[in-house]
Amino acid sequence: MATAETSLSLISSLIANLPPLPQVPGTEPERAVLDSFRIAIAKFVVEALPSLTVEQVYNGVDYGKKGVDFTIALPRFRLGGKVDEHAKKVLDKFQPDDWIENVVHDKNFLHFTCRTPTLFRLILSQVHDLSQKSEYGTNTSGNGKKLVIEFSSPNIAKSFHVGHLRSTIIGAFLTNTYKANGWDVTSVNYLGDWGTQFGLIAVGFEKYGSEEELEKDAIKHLYDVYVKVNADAAENPDVKVQAASFFKRMEDGDESALVNWRKWRELSVQKYIGEYERLNVKFDHYIGESLVGKEWQDKALEKLTEMNLIDDHEGAKLVNLEKYKMGKAVLRKKDGTSIYLTRDIGGAIERYEKYKFDKMIYVVGAQQDLHLSQFFKILELMGFDWANRLEHVNFGMVLGMSTRKGTAVFLNEIIKEAASVMHDQMKKNEEKYKSVENPEEVSQEIGITGVKIQDMAAKRINNYNFNWDRMLSFEGDTGPYLQYAHVRLASLTRKNPELLPLPPPGQIDTSLLTEPSARDIAFLLGSYPDVVKTALKTHEPSGVVTFAFRLSHAISSAWETVIVKGESDIEKARARMWLYLCARDVLGAALRLLSIRPLERM
Numbered sequence: 269m270a271t272a273e274t275s276l277s278l279i280s281s282l283i284a285n286l287p288p289l290p291q292v293p294g295t296e297p298e299r300a301v302l303d304s305f306r307i308a309i310a311k312f313v314v315e316a317l318p319s320l321t322v323e324q325v326y327n328g329v330d331y332g333k334k335g336v337d338f339t340i341a342l343p344r345f346r347l348g349g350k351v352d353e354h355a356k357k358v359l360d361k362f363q364p365d366d367w368i369e370n371v372v373h374d375k376n377f378l379h380f381t382c383r384t385p386t387l388f389r390l391i392l393s394q395v396h397d398l399s400q401k402s403e404y405g406t407n408t409s410g411n412g413k414k415l416v417i418e419f420s421s422p423n424i425a426k427s428f429h430v431g432h433l434r435s436t437i438i439g440a441f442l443t444n445t446y447k448a449n450g451w452d453v454t455s456v457n458y459l460g461d462w463g464t465q466f467g468l469i470a471v472g473f474e475k476y477g478s479e480e481e482l483e484k485d486a487i488k489h490l491y492d493v494y495v496k497v498n499a500d501a502a503e504n505p506d507v508k509v510q511a512a513s514f515f516k517r518m519e520d521g522d523e524s525a526l527v528n529w530r531k532w533r534e535l536s537v538q539k540y541i542g543e544y545e546r547l548n549v550k551f552d553h554y555i556g557e558s559l560v561g562k563e564w565q566d567k568a569l570e571k572l573t574e575m576n577l578i579d580d581h582e583g584a585k586l587v588n589l590e591k592y593k594m595g596k597a598v599l600r601k602k603d604g605t606s607i608y609l610t611r612d613i614g615g616a617i618e619r620y621e622k623y624k625f626d627k628m629i630y631v632v633g634a635q636q637d638l639h640l641s642q643f644f645k646i647l648e649l650m651g652f653d654w655a656n657r658l659e660h661v662n663f664g665m666v667l668g669m670s671t672r673k674g675t676a677v678f679l680n681e682i683i684k685e686a687a688s689v690m691h692d693q694m695k696k697n698e699e700k701y702k703s704v705e706n707p708e709e710v711s712q713e714i715g716i717t718g719v720k721i722q723d724m725a726a727k728r729i730n731n732y733n734f735n736w737d738r739m740l741s742f743e744g745d746t747g748p749y750l751q752y753a754h755v756r757l758a759s760l761t762r763k764n765p766e767l768l769p770l771p772p773p774g775q776i777d778t779s780l781l782t783e784p785s786a787r788d789i790a791f792l793l794g795s796y797p798d799v800v801k802t803a804l805k806t807h808e809p810s811g812v813v814t815f816a817f818r819l820s821h822a823i824s825s826a827w828e829t830v831i832v833k834g835e836s837d838i839e840k841a842r843a844r845m846w847l848y849l850c851a852r853d854v855l856g857a858a859l860r861l862l863s864i865r866p867l868e869r870m
């Protein structure tokens with residue numbers, strides 16, 4: 269990749285003209301230039317306190333609070349003696365250079381200020397270069413590692429509930445995050461496409477099914493049939509018996525029992541692909557419970573029987589995990605048909621054989637905590653040494669997602685409602701509304717952004733109330749606000765054609781950027797690669813959402829003073845424009861990481 273080489277070396281050459289720095293393992297200054305400033309701080313500290321290593325100090329350099337770039341808490345190094353004396357040593361020895369211009373001692377802390385011209389030059393050049401390849405914020409820490417991630421996983425013929433929506437949103441974010449951290453990622457949607465309910469639908473379809481309706485909207489039609497046949501089953505126990513025997517035929521591979529099912533599945537998947545596309549979500553593979561082979565499900569039962577972990581309950585097989593405080597769980601029904609748990613066990617083994625993953629993540633609501641821990645435990649008991657590579661990323665519940673027509677049961681209803689509530693909102697501002705070329709599309713995109721931001725704004729495990737008005741408002745920390753912030757930045761080039769094209773980075777005079785609010789923006793831009801790393805560690809999208817809001821707020825505070833339009837010094841106007849365009853790129857990158865498509869106009 270020649271382009272990668274050239275632009276990485278551009279940053280490297282800027283760094284090479286500055287005072288030399290030691291290398292620290294795990295850092296990548298050519299991708300995250302704040303690493304260099306932290307190394308510069310560590311180098312100073314070690315010169316004064318030689319019992320420490322650069323790496324040790326580096327790991328203790330934190331972001332500072334309120335107007336401070338970086339801070340070190342001295343007690344964490346357990347130097348013995350008095351903190352004040354150690355601090356004094358650092359201050360005495362300190363010589364400002366092109367990396368660090370100042371250090372201040374305050375109680376247990378040393379506060380460092382980075383050299384402003386270096387900061388602007390390096391950060392903006394880096395953002396500029398790497399954004400062109402959509403690589404700003406990325407790192408290579410995961411290179412050579414393989415992740416399999418399973419998310420969304422709705423059940424065919426049943427409703428798509430908010431749990432599926434959350435899994436989709438969080439799963440898409442995690443997929444992007446692992447990729448941004450250099451992992452090789454395979455995403456799978458594990459459909460609930462097997463089980464007794466398909467026996468029921470088969471029975472119901474004979475009575476209520478319509479090929480025409482099925483072609484029109486398979487998801488909706490199958491759901492309707494399912495609801496009706498369920499009502500029948502509640503009245504008439506025969507229906508259940510018929511359904512069970514039909515499903516038994518399916519499990520036994522009876523082709524005549526499988527034809528319809530195959531078509532239902534296929535049509536539903538086609539429909540889902542389109543809906544996920546609207547959400548900006550893609551899967552590498554649509555797999556499902558139906559595709560899990562029998563072999564491992566049988567072996568699991570045998571193995572657990574050998575280990576004396578199986579109880580027989582009137583012909584049904586239960587695994588007893590009471591020792592591990594995980595209760596008992598059915599592995600096989602009386603009639604020999606498999607169930608959810610067995611399929612998960614078999615499925616995990618097959619996936620390991622296929623992918624040899626370093627990690628596999630299941631994004632599933634906290635209601636299934638017990639189920640996930642049961643099957644992880646069973647795999648461990650079966651002696652698979654990779655069982656500890658499985659991870660459950662869980663999340664809390666959403667309360668009350670209703671639309672104006674009632675409770676949403678399909679994904680497309682959620683999308684439609686988001687779009688139409690947003691559309692109404694936009695129409696309130698008549699003048700602005702008229703200037704939007706494609707209000708339908710734009711309102712859908714902003715509506716979806718609102719749903720996603722509301723979902724990812726807090727810690728995953730928190731429950732929240734679904735609130736259309738709040739999430740789709742342009743005021744406050746909402747999705748529409750972030751889109752608006754991006755559009756405003758994107759409009760700069762349209763509104764200031766006389767400044768274009770901007771000169772190449774090396775010829776833009778960043779010393780003209782003198783306002784503290786401009787510096788705040790640049791520093792935040794520099795911190796984005798850390799946000800991406802932290803997201804990988806915590807699996808929390810909220811850190812990225814918080815970053816996007818902080819950046820948007822910083823931009824909006826600069827907007828009135830750091831002006832572009834109307835600035836008479838053209839070189840200054842260009843430097844400012846460059847800063848804002850870099851901010852646009854980074855805000856865009858953060859939104860994309862969250863699976864959101866940043867808008868250019870609205």
Ligand SMILES: NC(=[NH2+])NCCC[C@H](N)C(=O)O
Nearest residue numbers: 421422423458459460612632
């Ligand atoms: N491997 C798994 N069990 N993944 C979760 C599947 C979710 C399941 N289809 C449901 O809707 O509840």
